[in-house]
Amino acid sequence: MIAFRDLKKTYQMGDETVAALAGVSLSFPRGSYLAITGPSGSGKSTLMNILGGLDRPTSGQYLFEDEDVSHLDDDGLAHFRNQRIGFVFQSFQLLPRYSALQNVELPMVYAGIEVKERRERAAEMLAKVGLADRRHHRPTQMSGGQQQRVAIARSLANNPDLLLADEPTGALDSSTGKDVMALFEQLNSEGLTVILVTHDANVAARARRRVGFRDGLIVSDEGAKS
């Protein structure tokens, strides 16, 4: 079970206080598939960053299984990101100097896994996303869809408990986007908890649970029981 309660995130902009998150609460069991939608600036990415341990809430509580993530220090959060979270970004965020294989290896390097083992596992993950033959390609030698699949393979490297994808198809054309979405659905069907942020109503419609954001608040929550 993952749960957060009354999460707030505020930014001080001169005299003004901007509330990116104005107090949101939600809980969902393992294996959930959530789609978050909402207008630009409504706080979706802010929530994703907090859930992924990249950011801390100004107030509120975040429980991951039995762990209170809101109280972890920097190193604790690094470990949490490394072990529990898989991140997929809109802009892929691959290291241009590294091959696909090396990019996928990266989280395992920080987990302290031996070279041989992590090579094998990275190759396995690349095969899983259909890029077994692109192992030694650099990001610049791959299409956007391929790059995003490398990023997904990377997010799976340390066998995370939660996959966070912030507009993963935002930089892709619709047919490549569909392939990527199909991949997420497959991963979810294998038991992985997935949260994705999307502007695409069709994409959101396929998720089992759809959460709507506006002005830093959750304004709708559909399909929770299904």
Next chain:
Amino acid sequence: MKSKDLIRFAASAIAAHPMRSALTSLGVVIGVAAVVMMTSIGLGAQQRVMSAISGLGSNLIIVSPAASRSGFAAQAAGSDISITGADAEAIAKQVEGVAAVAPTVRGQAQLAAEGTNWNSRIEGVTPDYLVARDLTIGQGRMFDDREARQGRTVAVIGTTVARELFGEADPLGKRIRVGSSPFQVVGVLTSKGQSGFGQDQDDIVLGPLPAVRSRVVGRRVKGDTVQTIYIKAASEDDLSRVQEDATTLLRERHRIREGEDDDFQAQNMASILQASQAATATFTILLAAVAAVSLVVGGVGIMNIMLVAVTERTREIGLRMAVGAKRSDILIQFALESVALSLAGGILGLLIGIGGALLIAKLGSWPMAIPSWAAPLSLGFSMAVGLVFGAYPSWQASRLDPIEALRRE
């Protein structure tokens, strides 16, 4: 994470910009090379001076005409040479704690024997010369005082002269012509090899002072004058007192009034050694200053490029953090990069410095003396430079906010 992975990350980042990395290290390369080369040359020079000084014999005081008047022109004129054989005798008689006093004249002469020619140094000496200069006879004997007084033309030769004139044959009893005068060889010196000044100490002929003065160097050394008086003190403790007493005695004999400068110059090994050590100390301080400046310049170059690298790779840093890098992992990765750049510069600089020193030693027939601390010190220093000047950029990298870093273009 594992340290070998950190090293791998640092190495791959350096290898990604080979030209830039090379230029970044250049400051350290030049700094270290300059320091290694200069210390090697300095040490070589020092060793040369030391061996030259110790080659003169131990507990030795060298009395020569005052420096201002001992130029070649003055010597050639023969007028200004101020020390005499009588001075030497007086010192031997009146100064206590003296082991040997050896008045000496010298010149360069063409030698000839059995149809072979050789040009060599000839010194007119007394038998005490051997004691004063720590020389020994290898073969035959030294001429004695009686032979010297009688003006006998006998000679003791160095091994180089023996070899050049007689080859493998026994030189004892043979006649050699020194300039135009015949001398008979009565002894051969034990070989001393090269002096610290690069001079072949075995390329010498020793003859009795009166004979050498009148027959070989006569035109240049008038009357009883000599060019050098070597005084050997009985022990090291006597050295400075003997020098003082001899100086006082010579001033009296030369009728030099109080306040007037000596017309001779008395130096002992200790004072020469001190002077050379003072020079070395100055050189060392100068060197340290040059080293410090060049390493700081090199370090600033590294810091500059590391700051650029952190800015350029902000997104990479954000991504690394997002997939689980701790702040310390980032800090160490960048610090390693900086140290590796600096250390590579240090290693290259060391090699260039050693190469340069070897080259100079070869060209200048200078003794090769790379100080044993050159390698550990230059590598240690270049590592320290990398660490110190890489610290701030690395710290900056590690303090980045991952979200902002990922957003950076």
